[in-house]
Amino acid sequence: MKKITIKRLLLISAFFASFIFSALIRADQTSTHVPIWHKLSLTLEGPHTSELATPNPFTDYRLDATFTSPTNKQYTVPGYYAADANTAQTHATAGNKWQVLFSPNELGKWRYTLSFVKGSNIASVPLNTVTNEQSAGFFDKQTGEFNVTAATKSSSSKDFKSKGKLEYVNKPYLQFNGSKEYFLKAGANSPEVLLGFSGFDATPTKRNYQAHIKHWQNSDPTWQTTNTETDNSTHQSSKGIIGLINYLASLNINAYYFLTMNAYGDGDQVWPWLSKTQTTRYDVSKLAQWDIVFSHMQQKGIMTHFVMSETENESLFEWNESQLKNDFAVSRKIYYRELFARFGYHLATTWNIGEENGWQDPSGDDKQQKANTTKQRKQFADYFQSLTYYPEHIVIHNGPSLDYHIYDKPNDNILGYPAYTGASLQGELKTNTTYGDVLKYRQLTQSNPHPWVITMDEAYIYEYANNVDTWRNSNVWATFMAGGAGIEFYLGGGGDLVEQDLTPYKDYYLAMTNAVAFFQKYVPFTKLKPTPELTKTGWALSDNSTFYLFYFSNASQAQVTLPNACYTLNWFNPRTNDYINGKRFCVNTSTSTQLATPPNTHNNDWVYLINLSAK
Incomplete structure (x- = not known):
């Protein structure tokens, strides 16, 4: 009798556990029915922990969801610790919510299986790698399903949800999976310190983009900040950066290049952690606020170009962790995973391993600023690729300007390496070299089985840009006529660090966007060669x-x-x-x-x- 009672109790407990889990999934608005290419959010109740807890929720737990499509394609998506899952507004540092974000690409019934394991630094180890991991309980091995439906027509043709995932398709141009449209980039490169914004929690800056608050619209997002640096009232604090995005979108700019980490660098204000020394402790509310901006960019047709390091900190993780004895730090792996888990669901993205990578600046140090090696550049891209599930665009940026050794140093370069899908070039605005540089790498990689997407992401200029004709002639049209897939505008004169008002550069932006509009309307560019x-x-x-x-x-x-x-x-x-x-x-x-x-x-x-x- 006792055994039967216990058995019944166990069955009842299992039933209610399953019910609670299922109810939680259904409670999320996008978890049972989601339009194609829209965000699916799985919000899960797991261990109650905090940003500073032991075990560390960012390193010692690993959440993954394996999604199976109606045609039996499988996609493994990393998850993350979300505190209370509303931290952009509440600024919570603790909670029991864990999330997985995914944008499905097929209509019909999908299934998923969750994996939730624990162990020292387990988050740095990809799923399906043999380890000594333990189940973390809670929702580990739970399954579920949801339906993907046709999307209603977007009110904006710019919204990437109307086009699908922008993917590398083994051609010199990226292509949207849904609309099949090919993408030509007309991007903003400055200020690269975009995320150094006083409207974000724990960001040491007074930068507020005041000139662009007037471009914020009533339907746009807002959030409150705990940042004591802000000069705006609390309800105004988030409007400047959203207005800046609106202004660029009004000129048809379709990409933005920004640093996700410039600790010890030129700006020294942007990092995803609680502080720049705590490289495995992530600021959950700040990251959630970042994602509001990234979501707005995607809605406005602006690709998020994530630049994950700069030359002043290209060895930061390896120096902090082992004084360069280890050439691929665990904390770097965690960093890549956290960024991709939180933001990889976005539809139009470029993942840039580092700005001016490989430059051993004579004025710098040989510690955290130690130049990465070719071996490291390959390792970093290989690892980042292991996190992805759709064909992502992964690049790296050369430096200083016109120094292309990372691409073409004899017997010591990454040219055509399959984990990369393109080159993020840094040239110079006034030297008439853009055409030749883009053409060189377009031709060198097109004969490779893995052709690269070539873009001129920084036509460097020492002073502020002051000649639109030179920009248009020798850079914009030079790039596209050489078979380049896009170009971004760099302000010069330190504007990449200090400029907050982009309206004086309207003609520079239009020189790019007008060229892109011409190519898209009149030119079958994917069928042409230089x-x-x-x-x-x-x-x-x-x-x-x-x-x-x-x-x-x-x-x-x-x-x-x-x-x-x-x-x-x-x-x-x-x-x-x-x-x-x-x-x-x-x-x-x-x-x-x-x-x-x-x-x-x-x-x-x-x-x-x-x-x-x-x-």
Whole structure:
């Protein structure tokens, strides 16, 4: 009788445990039904702990969810400690909530299985690695399911949820999985200290983007901060950074490059931890506030370009942990996991291992600023890839400007390494080198089985940028005509650290976004290749058959070599965005052909679109 009673009690207990677990999952708005490409949030009740607890919730527990799609594809997604799961508003440092975030890519019924284990530094070890891990109980091995439904049409065509996941597709351009549209980047590179914002908890800065509060709109998010540095009232404190994003989006900027960690660096204000010395203790409320901004960026069509270190701290983790005896610190692995677990569900992302990586600055130290090696660059990217489940875009940034040794030093480089999907180039704005630099790496990697996506992410300039024509001619159009997939604008003159008002740079942003709009509307760019042999006076992209695109900085010198045939010619004015219909012409010579000049302004830059004419 006693045994039967105990057995019944156990069954009843199991039933209620299952019920409580299931109810918790259903209670989350997006957990049983979620539109395709929207965020699924699994909020789970686990051990009650805190940011400073022992065992450390960031290192000594590991939560993963393995999702199985309706077509039986599996995706393993890392989870994280969430305190009370509302920390952006409550600033909680303790709680029993754990979360997994995921954006599903198929319609229909999905299933998932949870893994929750514990052990010293277990979070640094990928799932399915043989370890001495122990079950952490609670929801370990629990299963569940949810349905993914068709999404209602977004009110904004810019919202990435209307396009799907932006993925590396083994081509020189990224592609949205849903809409199948290819992506060309027109991005902001400055201020790189974007997250050094007084509206975030525990961020030592007075930067508030006051000039952009007027660009905040009534439907936009707000949150309160505990930051005593803020000069705004509590309810105003979050508006500046949201307004800045709105301003850039109004100019069709579609990417933003920012540091997630600049401890001991130029800005020395941004880190995801409780302090810059506590590199395994994460500030949960600050990270939740960051994610509000990242979500707003995604809604506004702005890719989040996460730059995870800079040259002043590229060996910070290894120095702190082992004085460089270990070339891949456990704390670095935790850092990568925390960032990807919390923000990897976003649809348009670039993961940049480090800014100016590999630069041993003579004015720096050989400790935390010690230059990473080629071996480390490969290890770091390999590990980050192990965290991903969709084809993410993973890059690294060279430095100083025009020093490309990390890509091409003989027998000691990462060029074409498969864990990377592209190069984040740093050149110079005024040296007329952008075209040649982008072309070089585009051509070197396209012959590789793993072609890279090449972007000019920093055309460096010592002083503030002060010549829009040079920017447009020698950088923006140079990048795209060399087969580059995008460019970002760097302010210069220290503006990447101090500038808070981006409105004076409107023309620089428009030079990029107008070029992108032109390519997206008129140019089948994914079918074209750089063909410099077709002209000595400009730049060319073509399919060497039916479509030819030329850019000339001086239209009076528009000389090209084309196969003998008849063509139609149209012009595009990159200064005014005017598209002008031209005329039919024929080529019947083995020498170069002088193309007709467009109406007016013959000595300025012009774009020529040439199509093979029907006979």
